[in-house]
């Protein structure tokens with residue numbers, strides 16, 4: 001199932017070029033909560049009851065043209081947005097360019113098995129997350145702001161010290177992630193966590209519909225120009241590995257997002273351009289830059 005959040009926080013199921021509005025059924029299925037709120041995204045945490053409610057509501061749900069709605073991030077309240085640096089071999093190679101590493105974020109990982117063994121993972125701010133229908137607003141005009149297209153994993157069932165063998169069973173679904181980045185000397189958590197610098201969309205595709213996350217073609221074009229092309233089979237640390245590594249440090253919660261890293265071809269975006277990002281079995285989204 002492809003589940004989107006759109007317009008004034010409505011919930012829809014995407015079927016071809018249509019959105020079926022199931023907002024009322026979702027609201028009825030979610031528990032009422034009060035302060036202090038449980039950590040995690042309420043919708044994702046309750047998927048086991050929400051999904052059957054959506055199924056039951058679908059036959060009579062109002063249908064809207066997909067082109068007429070404004071898509072928000074399918075995960076409304078991700079507690080963590082965890083991200084992997086330097087996780088595709090050809091991106092590690094291209095990151096030797098000083099225009100990308102600025103003499104600080106060096107791709108070299110001598111003595112370590114992988115770049116992530118050296119650098120670890122990093123956090124992006126959940127408050128910087130937007131959806132496909134919102135605009136990326138560049139915070140450092142005049143500097144090189146790049147697109148990074150990535151497979152984004154949405155955790156369904158939380159846990160600590162999740163083993164590689166159990167990892168896939170903790171996934172609710174997937175979406176496309178754009179890890180927008182200004183190149184420079186600052187820490188990743190500063191350069192990559194500005195407001196609007198984390199795009200998730202266009203919708204959440206439940207894990208059963210995506211299949212094996214280790215073999216998905218994906219890419220991005222900017223104003224029609226081919227920029228990045230790869231397949232998740234080239235990940236240095238694959239999805240189960242990233243879940244194992246992340247959950248050793250952060251107890252994972254429903255709605256946590258793991259952005260798995262970007263392949264080669266990172267390049268500049270400028271105000272007025274449109275990014276077209278796509279991942280096999282998930283979909284495609286056009287995101288504008290302001």
Ligand code: MN
Pocket residue numbers: 083084085148150179259261262
């Ligand atoms: Mn990235």
